[in-house]
Amino acid sequence: QVQLQESGPGLVKPSETLSLTCAVSGYSISSGSDWGWIRQPPGKGLEWIGSIYQSGSTYYSPSLKSRVTISVDTSKNQFSLKLTSVTAADTAVYYCARSFGSGWAFDYWGQGTLVTVSS
Amino acid sequence: QSALTQPRSVSGSPGQSVTISCTGTSSDVGGYNYVSWYQQHPGKAPKLMIYDVNKRPSGVPDRFSGSKSGNTASLTISGLQAEDEADYYCCSYAGSYIYVIFGGGTKLTVL
Numbered sequence: 589q590v591q592l593q594e595s596g597p598g599l600v601k602p603s604e605t606l607s608l609t610c611a612v613s614g615y616s617i618s619s620g621s622d623w624g625w626i627r628q629p630p631g632k633g634l635e636w637i638g639s640i641y642q643s644g645s646t647y648y649s650p651s652l653k654s655r656v657t658i659s660v661d662t663s664k665n666q667f668s669l670k671l672t673s674v675t676a677a678d679t680a681v682y683y684c685a686r687s688f689g690s691g692w693a694f695d696y697w698g699q700g701t702l703v704t705v706s707s
Numbered sequence: 708q709s710a711l712t713q714p715r716s717v718s719g720s721p722g723q724s725v726t727i728s729c730t731g732t733s734s735d736v737g738g739y740n741y742v743s744w745y746q747q748h749p750g751k752a753p754k755l756m757i758y759d760v761n762k763r764p765s766g767v768p769d770r771f772s773g774s775k776s777g778n779t780a781s782l783t784i785s786g787l788q789a790e791d792e793a794d795y796y797c798c799s800y801a802g803s804y805i806y807v808i809f810g811g812g813t814k815l816t817v818l
Binding site for chain 2: 624626633634635636639647649650683689690691692693694695697698699700
């Protein structure tokens with residue numbers, strides 16, 4: 589069974605960089621599939637942040653592209669998210685997920701981790 | 708790019724059917740057969756219910772079905788059960804710039 593688990597600081601100061609890691613178990617990242625990050629501000633809807641293909645190609649939301657980097661570490665079977673210059677608007681539950689097929693559907697999700705941006 | 712448009716809330720009684728709509732544009736919902744639907748219970752991660760407009764992942768009851776007409780996709784839940792009460796989000800591929808766009812979410816209440 590594929591499982592994903594997010595980890596990282598729960599509190600980040602404004603203007604600093606948010607860094608999260610998603611550990612994947614039950615499936616080898618290097619075997620294929622694509623991997624993404626989605627966030628959900630408290631009480632609001634889902635927002636796609638970006639994804640990384642098995643080829644290493646990355647795709648980002650246009651609204652976040654200038655601040656986002658997604659990378660993969662196949663040796664640790666994990667992938668990561670970095671979001672720079674954060675503000676209170678970046679406070680959200682951050683989910684990592686696996687996508688499949690050409691339609692970018694996300695079939696396995698982590699439990700989510702709340703990141704609060706505050707001084 | 709604005710989120711796909713969903714009704715804020717829908718409701719139905721046990722055993723009834725409800726349909727949740729998801730309206731986009733020809734650049735997303737209307738342009739590709741890549742609409743997916745997610746169910747989210749409070750405090751939980753979203754769960755994939757429908758992908759590629761009308762395909763169900765293994766384990767999803769056949770009470771859940773998806774369809775699309777023009778720029779509007781729909782999720783229909785038949786034989787409503789109490790455990791179906793949740794938030795539902797549609798999602799569409801939106802081409803090689805936007806890539807992925809979600810709807811604003813619909814709260815389903817089982818009366």
